Amino acid sequence: MPLASIVHLVALVTIAIAVAYRATTWREDHKVPAGRALSLAMVNLFVVYLLGWAPFYWLAYDLLGRIPSLPQVIQHIAWMAMSCYAHLFVIRVSTPIGRMRKRLRFGHGLFAVALPLLLIGYVIGPLRIGLPIVGPSGTHDPGVLVYDLIWETHNIIVLVDIMLVRWRSMAIERTFLRVGVRFMGLGCLIWLLMLIHKVIYQAIVSMGYTLPYEENGVHGIQFLFSAPGVCFLVTGMTIPSWGPRVARYWHRLRAYHQLTPLWEALTPARAAMPGAALRSRNSRLRQRVIGIRDALVGPLRDHLDENTIHLAKQRAMRSGLTEDDAQAVAEAAVIAAAVSAHTNSKAAAPPDHRPPQLRWAQDFDAETAWLVKVSQAYHRSPIVSAIVESLR
Template sequence: MSAANAIHLAVTAMVAVVLVFRLAAVRRNPGDPAVLALFLATLCFQVALVLGYPTWYWFVDRLLGGVPCLPQFAQYAAVMAMFHFASVFALHLVEPDPEEVRRGVRRHRWLVAAALALLAVTYLAGPFRLGMRELGWTGQRDRGVLAFVLTTQLYSGVVLLGMVRLAWRHRRIERRFLRLGLRFLGVGALFGFLQGVHKIVYLAALVAGHPLPWNENGPKGVQALFLLPAVLCTTIGILLPAWGSRIALRWSRERSYRRLAPLADALRDVLPAGEPPRGRRSRLRNRVIGIRDALIGPLRAHLSADVHDEALDRAVRSGASADEAKVAAEAACVTAALTAFRDGVTFSRQPALTFADDLDAEASWLARISQATR
């Protein structure tokens, strides 16, 4: 097996895995047009990859009765549909105005419909008329075949250039992983655009009677130099907004769980252990609930507002920010309360502790107090 075929199979397998995850996302979000567009773009990409592998190409060719170049036509149509759905996905992802999204989607629909109609006409005028079973690696001088190839390249170039412009226009978007995903998507689209330019130049040189001294595609074709980074960057750009945030959230929760250990250990004698945790999120939630239960339950009467206020005042005088001063004050108050709990000392006035709105914010805040008590 050649290196090009091995890489092709590896990319096909990778896209198949992504397709399974995208199908699961569609089932979880049946009414989300962005999720559906991404799934359809991935599906079309998989169809194009399958038809681009020689063994599978000829299998489909035999399955379709040997109609001239019909698998090639299907592959080109799948590529164009992939770019259409990818551009629709990108539009839904970054455009905040719903009306602008609707107008953009309508424009893309008209454009891809016209391009597919032109592709069908050039297919009949070129490969079908000549009875070709496949397009050669070194190109073809027939005008119908050239028009067939150029239709796909020109449409793809227009859409890819639009995606590059979209990524550049929204390069400073606030959401971190969306911003990074758009950058990768833009770089992938740029490589795809350059591949299209190279193909057009290659065909122009062939028509002019001065063919370039290398194959454009095939096992030794130079298009891999453009397509491999295009596929890699585009795949990363598509996956990063969703998977990057999930990985970051999981890492953040694992880090918060570890940082809560000093405070949880210190409060172990105050509150008995709860239910055994199930999963990472449950483990973190149990630890946060256990700490909060100790602070508002058995330890509440031993918390001193005077200790809290004095620690807050010291932190402010030392130049700490308001947020850092609150952390220092609550940490000092909890540390003193643990001593008071062991000595049986209670106080008449308790401080108002800080509470967050959700699990992750609460875990992050308590983790800062936990580290300050060390």
């Protein structure tokens, strides 16, 4: 199988997986104009590559009554629609509110003008001469050249405007949305080069010259542009959905391991608090966070000393640490002192003892992040070990 066909099939499968993934978020996407535009852009991209696969193209050609180049017209309309929806998506997420309506009208208007022109070009070009498909080496017919220039010009204008809109826009606040738009911009740049090459190639062929290579097809060089372009586009279109999930997974995985020093230090206090064995990493992380807090408000509560936390924080501040870092060191020190007292069976504080107020957060991720900071201070800070040694 030619390399171009292999690349095309890989791209087709990749896009199909991406479309299926986007379908899982359609319930949320269809309520948001930007999400809806992105999903429709991916569906049209899939149609473009499906009709670009030769076996399916000729199957569609037979099913549509062998009307000249009709599947290719559908493919080019889908290509224009894909560009249009990608354009609308970038406008909605990148353009300031005051300019958005004007840019959206431009995107809709451009497609509304190009679509009837494309159909006219089809009638005076491929349909007039009965061409089953515009071949990989182009054609000398001026009507076919006009037809090709219409959809190519539309897409070139759209791709240029996507890059201009992104360049001139304000910064996108959501990290993965910003990354996705940047990936889409790289894909648009590569496809822009591909379309410019198409226009030059077809113009040269229409003037009667023959070039020593094919522009598309199994032996064409289009895949050199198409393959990286579709990789960037698909990544950019999907990363706003899966990027935060992957980042959250890796963040919690890292937090789970970073909590190990504090978790293991509290083992004596947790011995009387058995927990069920959990399988998922997220459940085990939640168990660690809850277990640490339970140990602090349970067995260790009467060993937490206000003076210890104040002494540790003063030392940390004098060493040049920030307020947050000093607070983390102070809490790590008072926990270490409490663990030592509990392990050595020292007398607990009197009943009227009020333990120091430790920092906590209602949000699980924020609470985890703070305990990670305390755990790292417990493991690394020389102030913690010095405080415990002085108390001994």
